[in-house]
Amino acid sequence: MRVSNYTRQLFSNSESVMREDRDYSDIPGTYVFDPDHSRTGYHLNMFCMSLNMPQNRDRFREDEAAYLEQFPMTPEQCQAVLERDWVGMLRLGGNIYYTFKIAIFDGLTMQDVGGRMSGVSREEFQQMMIEGGRPPEGNRYKSEWEDNG
Amino acid sequence: MAKIIAGIGTSHVPAIGAAVDNGKTREPYWQPLFDKFEPARHWIEEVKPDVCIIVYNDHAHAFDLSSIAAFSIGTCENFKSSDEGYGPRPIPDVEGDPRLAWHLVESLVMDDFDITIVNDMTVDHGLTVPLSIMYDQPDAWPCQVIPLAVNVVQYPQPKGTRCHALGKAIRKAVESYDRNIKVAIFGTGGLSHQLQGERAGVINEEFDEQFLDDLAANPDKVAQISHAEWLRETGSEGIEAVMWLIMRGALDDEVEEVYRFTHCPASNTNYGMTILQNNS
Numbered sequence: 001m002r003v004s005n006y007t008r009q010l011f012s013n014s015e016s017v018m019r020e021d022r023d024y025s026d027i028p029g030t031y032v033f034d035p036d037h038s039r040t041g042y043h044l045n046m047f048c049m050s051l052n053m054p055q056n057r058d059r060f061r062e063d064e065a066a067y068l069e070q071f072p073m074t075p076e077q078c079q080a081v082l083e084r085d086w087v088g089m090l091r092l093g094g095n096i097y098y099t100f101k102i103a104i105f106d107g108l109t110m111q112d113v114g115g116r117m118s119g120v121s122r123e124e125f126q127q128m129m130i131e132g133g134r135p136p137e138g139n140r141y142k143s144e145w146e147d148n149g
Numbered sequence: 150m151a152k153i154i155a156g157i158g159t160s161h162v163p164a165i166g167a168a169v170d171n172g173k174t175r176e177p178y179w180q181p182l183f184d185k186f187e188p189a190r191h192w193i194e195e196v197k198p199d200v201c202i203i204v205y206n207d208h209a210h211a212f213d214l215s216s217i218a219a220f221s222i223g224t225c226e227n228f229k230s231s232d233e234g235y236g237p238r239p240i241p242d243v244e245g246d247p248r249l250a251w252h253l254v255e256s257l258v259m260d261d262f263d264i265t266i267v268n269d270m271t272v273d274h275g276l277t278v279p280l281s282i283m284y285d286q287p288d289a290w291p292c293q294v295i296p297l298a299v300n301v302v303q304y305p306q307p308k309g310t311r312c313h314a315l316g317k318a319i320r321k322a323v324e325s326y327d328r329n330i331k332v333a334i335f336g337t338g339g340l341s342h343q344l345q346g347e348r349a350g351v352i353n354e355e356f357d358e359q360f361l362d363d364l365a366a367n368p369d370k371v372a373q374i375s376h377a378e379w380l381r382e383t384g385s386e387g388i389e390a391v392m393w394l395i396m397r398g399a400l401d402d403e404v405e406e407v408y409r410f411t412h413c414p415a416s417n418t419n420y421g422m423t424i425l426q427n428n429s
Binding site for chain 1: 380
C-alpha cells in the first residue's frame, strides 16, 4: 500500500534532522533515532516521558501550552505537539516510543497513529495489517517512492 | 551447578498483554493467536525452569534518555509493573533472584562485558507480556526472573555479534553458579514491525521466517546482519529481534527447535515464537 502523494507533499517542507550520508538514509518514511536525532529531540522526548505520571497527565490536560513551557523545546516542537503533527514530531527529533505516550494520553491506538502518519484512516490501516501489513517490496528505498511519484 | 535448559524467543507486543488483562483473548481477532500459545504453555509447565533470564527492551518506562545503558541486569528482590499510561498492569509482582543476578554481573564483568547494574527498576510489557504468554494469569509467577534490559531504542544499538557473544558469556556465568537450578533464557521483541513514519505498518514475513530458520541452525549468519539491513527489512522497530541472539548464544551450537510459529498481525507486529532446547 503506497503513501498518498498528499501525505508526502504535506510533510515535504518540514525541517528534518535526518542525515543524508548514512547507509540507512535512503529508507523511505523512516526516522532513524541516531545521535543527531537524539540530541535534537531530547527535551521533546523527555516531555513525552513526563506523561508516564498520572499527575502530569492531569496538568497537561488542564493547559497543554502552559505545561510545555517547563521543557526547553523549540517553538516548532511545541507546535508539532499541540497540533498532534505525528510525523512532524519525528522529523524534529521525536522517538516513537516517546511520542506514542501523547497518543495514549489522547486515547489513540497504534493503528490510529499509524493511519495518521501514513495518510489513511484507522480502519484502512487496521485492514492493511490484517491483510499482512505494508510489504517491503517498493518500500525499501526512497528512490522507489520517487519513481512511483 | 546451574544449567541453561532452553531458550524461548517471543514477541512482546503490548496489545497481547492488554488482551489478557481485559479478557479479550477469546475474541475473533485474538483467539487464533492465543490458541497457538497453548503448546508453549504446556511445555513450560513440564519443563518448570526455576529462573528465567528475560532479555528485553524497556520502552521509556523504567529508563529514559537521561542515561542510556547498553546492557542492564536487574538485581531487585521484586519488580513492580510499570505504569505505561493506563496504570500498572494488573499482574503479580515479578520475583527476582538477587544472588544469581549479582553472580551474573561478576562473571560477565570478569569475562569482559561491562554490564550496567540496576538495583531499582520497574518492568514494562517487554518483560511482562512474555510472562503472560507463557504462564497466562497465575496468582504468582512460577519462576524467579532476572531482567536483562538492552538498549534497542538509541542508534547505534548493540551489534548482533556482541549480542551473540554476550549470550555465550551468560551461559558460562550460569554454569559456574553454585546452585543446582534450571535456568531458561528468553529473547524478546520483534519480529518485523514499524510503528513510526509514513512507512508505519511494514511487515516482512519472508525475512522473519529466514531469521527463525537461521537463528536455530546458523546464528553466526544472523549475527552479521547490519543495522541498516535490520531497519530496512524489518522496520525501524524490528531491530529488537537482535536481542534473540543473546538467548541463542547461551545455548548449544546444535539445538532442537521444539516449537515455532508466526502470526500476523498482533497489533502492528508479525508475532513470532520459537522454543529451542539443548540436546545435551
